[in-house]
Amino acid sequence: MSTDTVRTDEADEAAGRRREQRGWYFYDWACSVYSTSVLTVFLGPYLTEVAKSAADADGYVHPLGIPVRAGSFFAYSVSLSVILAVVIMPLVGAAADRTGRKKPFLATAAYLGAAATAGMFFLDGDRYLLGGLLLIAANASQSVAMMLYNSYLPQIARPEERDAVSSRGWAFGYAAGSLVLVANLILFTAHDTFGVSEGMAVRICLASAGLWWGAFTLIPLRRLRDRRGPAGETETKGAMAPGLRQLAATVRDMRRHPLTLGFLLAYLVYNDGIQTVISQASVYGSEELGLEQSTLIVAVLLVQILAVGGALGMGRLSRRYGAKRTILGSLIAWTLILAAGYFLPAGAPVWFFVLASGIGLVLGGSQALSRSLFSHLVPPGKEAEYFSAYEMSDRGMSWLGPLLFGLTYQLTGSYRYAIISLVAFFILGFALLARVPVRRAIRDAGNPVPERI
Structure with missing residues (x-):
């Protein structure tokens, strides 16, 4: 093989790697608005108010017949989402490594989370239980998707590139979070000017985060590529069953x-x-x-x-x-x-x-x-x-x-x-x-x- 051919192959490899890296950055751009606008700013106070409107005279709601103080409902929902994510992540991770097909798992988790977040538009009145279910689905999906997203880093960046690539990914995420939060705060603080109630403004902010998440996830899904598993398996059939055994093997x-x-x-x-x-x-x-x-x-x-x-x-x-x-x-x-x-x-x-x-x-x-x-x-x-x-x-x-x-x-x-x-x-x-x-x-x-x- 000639030197020119080697240089051409290396240049093509570097170009492909940079294309994947640029696509990878955009998943942070896509999902960070959920963490910033939804989880950090708007959902907690709003869901708590919805729960309080559904509470009994003693300030309790009763999901599945369990008495829960309305002010604790948001925190308990977050905790349940974390427990669900902790159970799911090792299974999905093992299956993704075994099959070498991370993209379908990433797409499923991302769009489940985005759909649940967009569905928060319908969170009004006393629909606290709907809000809790959507929060659990969105937060668990976010954790699973981030695990898969992070696992691409050693595959798309050489060792000497990873600090810079990882830093750019975080920067993209914070930039998107800032941009969308500014737009949301304008709508929220000037909701009368836009002819909507405060509650409607919050619901629009929540739903827009889901739409943003889903729309920009298309970019990494187009640019990232799957890699064959270590055993060369690419079939998904039976992947989850070995994944259960592989979970114990991972530990x-x-x-x-x-x-x-x-x-x-x-x-x-x-x-x-x-x-x-x-x-x-x-x-x-x-x-x-x-x-x-x-x-x-x-x-x-x-x-x-x-x-x-x-x-x-x-x-x-x-x-x-x-x-x-x-x-x-x-x-x-x-x-x-x-x-x-x-x-x-x-x-x-x-x-x-x-x-x-x-x-x-x-x-x-x-x-x-x-x-x-x-x-x-x-x-x-x-x-x-x-x-x-x-x-x-x-x-x-x-x-x-x-x-x-x-x-x-x-x-x-x-x-x-x-x-x-x-x-x-x-x-x-x-x-x-x-x-x-x-x-x-x-x-x-x-x-x-x-x-x-």
Whole structure:
């Protein structure tokens, strides 16, 4: 084979890889509006009001005959969706790896989630049970789809490209979340001008997120390609039955890679801290600092916008210092942010915006680089299986942080003590990650070691 032919093949391979990467970015662009507009901003308060309108004189609703306080219905629905996702993800991951056909699974999960989100347009009156079912379907589908989406990373990017590719994906997601949230907030705050009620404005915002999710999912489905499974099977017949057996095998297999498990443990700990800061920051702002709802929504938008630059900026830092060192640096930054949050004065939105800016700058990068670093630790041919464990660490295990936050507040009566208690997750996560020899972990997984990691 001539040198020119080799160069042509390499150029064609690089062009194909870049095409897939551009398509891959667009799934983050498609689905992130669900996390931002639906789950973070609009659905919780709206579904709670719908549940309250259906509640009895004591403030309880009765799904399936079970008495549930209306104010807890949203939280319980989210918890049920996480449990469902934790059960489903390993099975789908094993089946996707075995058949080598991730795209059909990704399409099914994405469009089930998008359809459930669009269906939230019909959530009015006292239809709290419909809202709970749609939330469970959408949130579980989002988790399954993200697991499959993440598992493409080691297949579409060379080791030296992954930090940058992962960072761009997160940046696309935060950019889309910011764009749609701005449009939603305009509709919500000026709903009278548009001739719709506040409730109708919220329902339009919820449904538009589902339509956005479904429309832009077409791009990655057109550009990503399936790869044959390790055994060369491409048939789906009987794939789920071996997947059940392979689930147990995955657990056993991960025990053969203790350094990969060591990273997962570190990620579980510090990511629990990250997720708790995100979920409890608005509570801290409203209850401890006395800030208005409009201030909190602007802070959410600020986090989204700055996370775009943060993800890209930390991706560049990783090219100089390596992903592990950059993540460790971000954990130090998280610790300093919480320490600053403890001293924030009440009734001062400007300082809360400064805190939100700090969160935005480290949020996207710490998430993006964690994903790319883990992709190096996955044995070839087992991407979806291992990323199901990663996604479970991301979504299914983030309960210790809220528990510590709640217990600290219960014991002290102070949200300041509650927020500073979360420093423990970043200190412990730093210590655990620092102990992981990532170069040896990558070699043990059977992957090439990048020059800088």
